[in-house]
Amino acid sequence: MHDSTDLLGVLGTDYGDYARNILRILYTKEELQTSILPPGRTHLSRKPLDKVRFKKFTDAMRYKFKLTSVNFGQFYRTLLRRKLTDFLIEERRRDELKLARQSLKSQAKDTSQSDIDEIFN
Template sequence: MFNNYNLLDLMVTDYGNYARKILRIVFSRDELKSSILPPGKPHFRRQPLDQDRFKICMNAIPYKFKLDVVNFGLFYPALLRRKLTDFLIEERRRESTKEARQSIQRNDTQQRSQADF
């Protein structure tokens, strides 16, 4: 449970999709864009996500996919960590891509309106 929301009730197709959805529920968009996965190191530029809330996310995954502690310990570094890292990178890129697309659309609109005169 997180803020009266049962994380196990999410309908998903696979573990990567589930992990991304629960991260979006537990963390704000700004936190996802400006953070890295825990544990962070002091030499990294970005701060890690809040470890307590991240543990909530990581505790839900073994329950949802019926993994024991040993299997999850192997599963996380081998498969899930890479998916989550890529997800955080895409969250950062998504905003800049959106801004670039909007800027191009504004320029096109301005050029069309100037051509009409």
């Protein structure tokens, strides 16, 4: 449980989707955009995600997919870690892409409005 949310009741199409949904519940949008996966290293510029909540995440993944701690370690190293790092990178880029799309839309709107003004003037 996290706050009033049962983490085992969260739906996901596969382990990657489930993991992303759990991380979105456990962490704020800002934390996902500014952090890296634990354990963090001192030479890295970004701080790691909160270890207590990340432990909740790993426990939820283990229980949901019925993995022992040994099997989860292999699962995490070989499959899950790559999906999670890609997810954090996408979270960082999401706002940048949204702003770029909005600026392109506004530029297109401005140019189409000026074209219409030229036609009728």
